[in-house]
Amino acid sequence: MARKSKHSRPDEAFEPYEEHAxxxxxxxxxxxxxxxxxxAMLYDTxxxxxxxxQDRAEDSDVVAQSVPDEGTLLFxxxxxxxxxxxxxGLRDAVPPLAGSExxxxxPDIVSRILLRGIDGPLTVVGQDFDGHMPSFDSALNDAEIxxxxxxxxxxxxxxTEATAQTSEEVASLRAEIGDRGSFGGGAxxxxxxxxxxxxxxxxxxxxxxxxxxxxxxxxFAGRDQVWSCASCHGDLGQGxxxxxxxxxxxxxxxxxxxxxFREGTRENESxxxxxxxxxxxxxxxxxxxxxxxxxxxxxxPVLSGDLKRGEQLALQGDWSIGVPACFTCHxxxxxxxxxxxxxxxxxxxxxxxxxxxxxxxxxxxxDALGLMAQISEALSTQxxxxxxxxxxxxxxxxxxxxxxxxxxxxxxx
Amino acid sequence: xTNEPDDRPxxxxxxxxxxxxxxxxxxxxxxxxxxxxxxxxxxQLEIVPRWLIGAGSExxxxxxxxxxxxxxxxxxxxxxxxGPFGEAVRRGEAIFTNTATNASDxxxxxxxxxxxxxxxxxxxxxxxxxxxxxxxxxxxxxNDQINTMEDRVRGCFTYSMNxxxxxxxxxxxxxxxxxxxxxxYFFWMATNxxxxxALEGIGFGKVEKPEMGYDLAxxxxxxxxxxxxxxxDDGQGQRDLNGDYTxxxxxxxxxxxxxxxxxxxxxxAAFIKNNMPLSQPGSLTDxxxxxxxxxxxxxxxxxxxxxxxTIEENRLANHDGDxxxxxxxxxxxxxxxxxGPSAARAATxxxxxxx
Numbered sequence: 001m002a003r004k005s006k007h008s009r010p011d012e013a014f015e016p017y018e019e020h021a022x023x024x025x026x027x028x029x030x031x032x033x034x035x036x037x038x039x040a041m042l043y044d045t046x047x048x049x050x051x052x053x054q055d056r057a058e059d060s061d062v063v064a065q066s067v068p069d070e071g072t073l074l075f076x077x078x079x080x081x082x083x084x085x086x087x088x089g090l091r092d093a094v095p096p097l098a099g100s101e102x103x104x105x106x107p108d109i110v111s112r113i114l115l116r117g118i119d120g121p122l123t124v125v126g127q128d129f130d131g132h133m134p135s136f137d138s139a140l141n142d143a144e145i146x147x148x149x150x151x152x153x154x155x156x157x158x159x160t161e162a163t164a165q166t167s168e169e170v171a172s173l174r175a176e177i178g179d180r181g182s183f184g185g186g187a188x189x190x191x192x193x194x195x196x197x198x199x200x201x202x203x204x205x206x207x208x209x210x211x212x213x214x215x216x217x218x219x220f221a222g223r224d225q226v227w228s229c230a231s232c233h234g235d236l237g238q239g240x241x242x243x244x245x246x247x248x249x250x251x252x253x254x255x256x257x258x259x260x261f262r263e264g265t266r267e268n269e270s271x272x273x274x275x276x277x278x279x280x281x282x283x284x285x286x287x288x289x290x291x292x293x294x295x296x297x298x299x300x301p302v303l304s305g306d307l308k309r310g311e312q313l314a315l316q317g318d319w320s321i322g323v324p325a326c327f328t329c330h331x332x333x334x335x336x337x338x339x340x341x342x343x344x345x346x347x348x349x350x351x352x353x354x355x356x357x358x359x360x361x362x363x364x365x366x367d368a369l370g371l372m373a374q375i376s377e378a379l380s381t382q383x384x385x386x387x388x389x390x391x392x393x394x395x396x397x398x399x400x401x402x403x404x405x406x407x408x409x410x411x412x413x
Numbered sequence: 414x415t416n417e418p419d420d421r422p423x424x425x426x427x428x429x430x431x432x433x434x435x436x437x438x439x440x441x442x443x444x445x446x447x448x449x450x451x452x453x454x455x456x457q458l459e460i461v462p463r464w465l466i467g468a469g470s471e472x473x474x475x476x477x478x479x480x481x482x483x484x485x486x487x488x489x490x491x492x493x494x495x496g497p498f499g500e501a502v503r504r505g506e507a508i509f510t511n512t513a514t515n516a517s518d519x520x521x522x523x524x525x526x527x528x529x530x531x532x533x534x535x536x537x538x539x540x541x542x543x544x545x546x547x548x549x550x551x552x553x554x555x556n557d558q559i560n561t562m563e564d565r566v567r568g569c570f571t572y573s574m575n576x577x578x579x580x581x582x583x584x585x586x587x588x589x590x591x592x593x594x595x596x597x598y599f600f601w602m603a604t605n606x607x608x609x610x611a612l613e614g615i616g617f618g619k620v621e622k623p624e625m626g627y628d629l630a631x632x633x634x635x636x637x638x639x640x641x642x643x644x645x646d647d648g649q650g651q652r653d654l655n656g657d658y659t660x661x662x663x664x665x666x667x668x669x670x671x672x673x674x675x676x677x678x679x680x681x682a683a684f685i686k687n688n689m690p691l692s693q694p695g696s697l698t699d700x701x702x703x704x705x706x707x708x709x710x711x712x713x714x715x716x717x718x719x720x721x722x723t724i725e726e727n728r729l730a731n732h733d734g735d736x737x738x739x740x741x742x743x744x745x746x747x748x749x750x751x752x753g754p755s756a757a758r759a760a761t762x763x764x765x766x767x768x
Contacts, residue, residue, distance in 0.1 A: 022437070025437070025440055025441060025444060026444070028437070028440070028441030028444065028445065029441060029444030029445045029447070029448050030445075030448065031441075031445070032441055032442055032444070032445025032446070032448075033445045033446075033448035033449045033452070035445075036445065036446070036449050037449065037452075082655070084507065084511055084514070085507070086503075086504075086507050086515075088507070088511070088514050088515060089514060090511065090513070090514055090655075090657050091513040091514045091517055091520075092513075092656055092657070092757055093652075093653075093655040093656045093657035094655055094657065096514075129655070130654075130655055130656055131655075132654045132655050316490075316532075317532070319531075319532050319535070319536055322692055322694075323692065324531075324532075324691050324692050328659075328691065329643065329659070329660075329691070331653040331654075331659050332653060332655075332657065332659075335653060335654060337651050337652075337653055337659045337660070340642050340643075341659075368642040369639060369642065369690055369693065370693075371690065371691075371692060371693070374692060374693060375692055397654075398654065
């Protein structure tokens with residue numbers, strides 16, 4: 001009894017102790033299983049780390065071996081879509097650089113053409129061309145123009161004279177040229193290059209007063225709830241950030257977008273409010289106004305996208321994700337094919353990336369056949385930034401594009 | 414031990430440990446190994462949920478990567494080697510993608526090879542050249558002889574590129590460098606491909622003729638809804654501001670002639686079903702593909718260069734059957750009379766033909 005009571009009520013000096021119960025056997029099993037697994041994993045990943053290190057070393061070797069020089073890269077990104085990688089141009093459309101009498105005149109002329117662009121007929125190596133080349137003045141800096149001019153003359157001019165151009169020379173050319181606009185075809189070039197063969201005469205350039213007065217009033221003053229276009233899109237329709245550049249877009253494309261805002265197939269709070277007050281004839285007038293504007297690019301690649309990847313998507317596409325090249329439909333260099341495929345070059349990168357997101361997000365569903373929705377879906381966020389940045393780095397649509405499209409419609413009628 | 418509840422458990426006694434510890438160790442090791450074996454088996458048999466073994470998206474990616482690897486993959490353009498062979502490959506690629514410029518003397522329309530052989534001849538089911546290369550030489554009933562790849566490409570120039578309206582009026586002569594360069598490009602693209610094998614993705618695929626046959630009115634509706642946005646209401650494609658075709662013409666003087674494979678409804682239907690609209694392959698039904706193919710091939714185009722007598726004679730010789738509309742009356746006119754050359758082509762054609 002004494003024992004019992006002692007047991008049920010321990011004395012004050014009692015210290016708790018643990019009875020020996022051993023570690024349960026399953027815990028041992030798990031511990032040993034985990035040890036084996038851990039060792040196996042260490043061994044396994046150790047091997048693959050080795051392998052990937054080796055791969056990476058090999059990859060960087062390949063890159064290091066085949067990294068082309070600056071001129072080749074610039075030519076590929078800016079010139080090759082029209083003049084082709086081999087510089088042979090496109091029959092009936094784009095003059096060749098190889099064998100060209102103009103390139104043979106030297107880097108100074110090439111730089112001038114890069115800075116001013118060409119708008120007028122010309123004859124190169126016995127072939128006639130319409131001649132619409134953009135001005136790279138706003139897209140490339142002095143060093144890049146100099147690099148390209150040197151590259152083109154070194155590669156294709158059959159000349160013993162110096163083919164190198166310095167950025168200082170380009171800078172002084174830029175100052176000299178000012179805002180003289182594009183070359184008036186081969187006729188104006190022949191005035192600078194005495195050795196040029198006969199050039200076609202330059203048709204009289206009709207000096208178009210951009211848009212009618214009503215359209216100009218809307219653009220610059222607005223009316224009631226229709227605030228002026230220029231208040232967001234800029235005085236020259238150059239746009240900014242996520243407000244699109246309108247200058248040079250096909251008129252019919254602009255009209256369709258305005259109608260789509262009204263119908264709700266394209267969503268944007270500001271634009272949906274503005275279009276409430278616009279009549280159909282006013283939309284047409286605004287389209288005509290903006291398509292005639294030729295304005296330097298103010299777009300820059302600001303999204304830190306991978307420009308190389310962007311160039312690949314624009315020029316070749318990525319068929320492994322079902323994305324054809326942008327330029328397959330939007331025309332070489334993204335100058336657009338009216339009216340369903342707007343120009344993309346010199347458009348603002350944040351706007352472009354936002355639109356790609358909008359196709360996926362459902363704020364935009366006004367695309368023909370759902371083409372853009374599907375393509376945007378296939379592009380990762382990085383891809384969208386990459387391609388937007390590349391397109392923003394391109395020169396704006398060449399002068400004369402819209403007027404030529406107009407001439408064609410007149411021919412049709 | 415239970416007889417001595419007062420004392421602390423007597424753990425230290427010899428007999429309790431020596432045998433017991435060894436036995437425990439053996440049991441533990443055995444059990445551990447058994448667990449490892451069970452777990453391995455479970456993972457192998459894929460009865461463990463994926464999230465548990467930390468294999469979510471990675472596994473998915475590799476699974477996605479496995480599927481297309483059934484298809485042959487040609488080397489990438491930046492893997493073209495240096496040296497004389499690599500230069501030939503590059504020239505071949507340039508001819509393939511810019512045919513009117515780089516084989517200018519033999520191209521009589523506004524097309525390039527890569528208009529139908531998409532992605533510069535790399536895309537499966539748009540007659541990829543890596544698949545074609547390994548099937549030649551072969552017998553073709555079209556000309557009833559064994560064809561080398563050069564013979565085959567000469568046929569492309571004759572019909573699809575409409576050489577009759579080109580500056581020379583003829584395809585490149587036998588042994589021309591154009592063939593050498595193009596074949597170098599094809600050969601290089603077929604690097605590591607097995608030979609004399611019909612690789613998956615060869616040709617344009619096949620689309621069986623639907624029970625309802627084909628109908629030009631239905632085809633016109635499909636064309637308007639799905640094709641005209643790019644190829645134009647009039648089928649003449651669309652040009653950029655410099656005049657280059659961004660979208661190729663499907664009929665008329667700047668398109669392929671009546672002898673081309675694409676002028677056959679079954680061939681065009683397969684190409685369309687598997688490739689068009691661009692970026693949306695497979696989106697048309699078989700019926701729509703056949704209807705719209707028939708609609709496209711019901712328009713006039715440059716004449717068949719094989720025609721020496723009447724259209725009817727040429728129809729019997731080369732176009733017999735239900736899969737072409739050549740020689741048949743559509744909208745009140747017999748098809749096959751041919752369009753003349755476009756103004757641009759007429760300007761560069763030889764003044765007298767047949768020399």
